[in-house]
Amino acid sequence: MSDHSKSSPLKMYFSVWAALLVGTIITYKAAFLELGRFNAAVALTIATVKALLVALFFMHIRGAHEKLLKLVVISTIFFLILLLALSMADYGTRLWS
Amino acid sequence: MATPSGPQGERENYLNKHYGVGSWLLTTDHKRIALLYLISITFFFFIGGFFALLIRLELLTPAGDLVQADSYNKLFTMHGMVMVFFFLIPSIPAVLGNFLVPMMIGARDLAFPRINLLSWYLYIIGGVMMMHCMLTGGVDTGWTFYTPFSTAFTNTKIVEAGLAIFVAGFSSILTGLNFVVTIHRMRAPGMTWSRLPLFIWAHYATSIIQILGTPVIAITIVLVAVERTLHLGIFDPKLGGDPLLFQHLFWFYSHPAVYIMILPSMGIVSEIIACFSRKRIFGYSFVALSSIAIAVFGFLVWAHHMFVAGISVYAALIFSLLSYAVAVPSAVKVFNWTATLYKGSIRYDAPMLYAFGFLGLFTIGGLTGLFLACLGIDVHVTDTYFVVAHFHYIMVGGALMGYLGGMHFWWPKISGRLYPEGWARLAALIVFIGFNLTFFPQFILGYVGMPRRYYQYPQEFQVLNVLSTAGATVLGVGYLLPMIYFLWSMRYGKPAPDNPWNAAGLEWKTPSPPTTFNFEEEPVVTWEAYNYEEIDAHSDIRPDEEAPSVG
Amino acid sequence: MSDSPAVAIHGEAHGEAHGAAHNPALLHHFAEPQQQRDAASLGMWIFLATEVMFFGGLFCAYLIYRRWYFEDFGAASKSINATLGATNTAVLICSSLTVVLAIWAAQTSRRALLIGSLVLTMLFGVAFLGIKGVEYKEKFEEHHVPGASFSFDRVPIPRHPDQYANPQHAQIFFSLYFIMTGLHALHMIIGLGIFTWLLIMAWKGRFTPEYYTPLEMGGLYWHFVDIVWIYLFPLLYLIDRHP
């Protein structure tokens, strides 16, 4: 919550901002390269890194003075993955038999 | 020692602090909001009950004589929608949870009192929409809204009913959000996690489901509404969509939702059993953590409602196994409650009778759930009255019994009056008998092949159906009785002492009825939960005098 | 609970204590400002959790149909203007930066920067919606809006120019595209409403280095909407961009 005791975070904010913009450009450019199945992987990996950057530095999850907020984030992602993964347990195996 | 207060109005409390309709409709006091909810959900309980009565009357005879197929479809749909979304899901959390969560942890209110009021208004808006929908035609798809029937075929009011549930869903989300924040942030000094009443643990677990599950049904409803108005094909096999996707999304919420109904009830039963056997709950931490386990595991089993719908065999196997797993934490609770009773000095007051009812009926409901989770048996009994009996044993036999038990247990605190114990015991007995008479025959009916959701049936099923309808009548009387004597006691009941059951728990250290801010001074907790041995050891001393007198 | 008068007196005492407290923003049922702030931020994060699951249902539907109808989704995705999408991503990222700047400005009592950053954030938000509108207009003109006038005839599949995409499956893509971006845009509009309110509060000088919780909460919401877009962009615009 309160990082005004620390030195100015401006440098960090601007570096994160720059990294996010670079990530966007890479995502955009990479989409036109021929990477086969890895196109999606690259795009989603970069998206996840960008999302993490926003969450950790802009939303201050990194500096949060307690673990609880991190727990909220992690368990939300966990339940989201549950929804996707267990649905896939059906859709991914329908053609097996 | 508190002198029992005189008639209401002598001592200032949350009920008489302010007067007038405005003071209720704009209140942010969690206790008053709880009462607003109490009135609203009771209203919907009787609406839902009215539909149930018509259903049972129709099924009294094999022929379709009271209503026609179309109306029958609407009856069971609206019964289900009202009971699930407008009664059972809000019931315990919004009434007893709202009233008790802050008091049990030593807080003055929920963390966000205005959001709490907002959530009641959302519920009411949803409720009004639902009433409007029902009065202008209703819905005939069953409470499950299966596609493509709901999106491409039926010409009843799907979108309006869906929006009503959408809005009520946000009320449920906000309640859960408020509880989690309150339980984390507002506990009194000394109220550590291991000292929390199990009621709180249960509501914490319930809130997790409300927070993470409800949004999924909200978006599903949006998709159904869009699909129905524009025919995009998202759920329509004719247009390349998959109707099972709807079922996945629907049950991702609706299976966990059954735990929204039962977990708070389990919390109540823990409180009652501890108090009326004068013992600490056996295996406190197991009971506490099993609530969390149920909330989490509850999200892993949803496709057991879809075994015969066309999901892959492998998925069915996985979901069957996981469904067995979710029964484990439920069983842990039942065993621990039973162990608590062992060598306890048991008193058979009305709340305890309901708790006993819960124990037996929930066990039957849970065990038949295991039958259904078994693939081979499910193919045989799915969509029969066996399933109907299963979930009523849990939702009515379990959740509703717990709710009534809790209402009796905390009524003196809520109203400041004692209810008539003799009548209450009689009502508990009537409810128990009526319930079993209604729903036990349905297990047999389903097992021998009577499908659910039909308005006619072959002659040979009549005897059991007549028994069921007779039981429903008894059950109805059992529900009316508490309604009547609670109302009666508000005027004529004996004034309640602060702690009529000599129970542990911070809520009993407030006056009956409590003042607006519950506690004069922030309490400091120095004792473990359910310290009944301690309390009874100095039985001449009331627990409220052990509280450190900071004031 | 020894006797009733005590209750009343204590009740009053609380009212006074809080009336006299230095921080008028402290609500009566909280013991201290820190508790109130912590409650607010936990509440906001939990609200965001519900938002994640809300969009999660859509991502689930998207995932399933994308696997089933990959080629058709590729063809449909290719018809959307990826440059506009990328531009919009950049616009949102810039708006997230101005949000953190606004909070920093409040923490360090820089009024001009605070108000400037809030205004910039809202301008970025409006720009995003404007670009989105251009994109929607294109889709409308191409008859790619699902419904009666939808048409996606004879559109070749990426990598297989000799095969045409199935219009029905493409319509599912566009349905998801419009629902997902539409809900996202709705969140942006709500965000603009929140920021208008924050701007008014900031204008009136309500925020101090001690009290800026609403800014933080509004910021969390804004960043969350940004994150959703960070995923929507590659998932909807960049499925298969090959000729």
Ligand code: HEM
């Ligand atoms: C002990 C754990 C439980 C297990 C293993 C279990 C298992 C099942 C299964 C497999 C079905 C699907 C039957 C079918 O449609 O063929 C089912 C239906 C149902 N269960 Fe349970 N159940 C359990 C607990 C509960 C609880 C606690 C509740 C409610 C509070 C509940 C409420 C329902 C409802 C409402 C349905 C029917 C939904 C419908 O089709 O309308 N169950 N259960």
Ligand SMILES: [Cu+2]
């Ligand atoms: Cu289930």
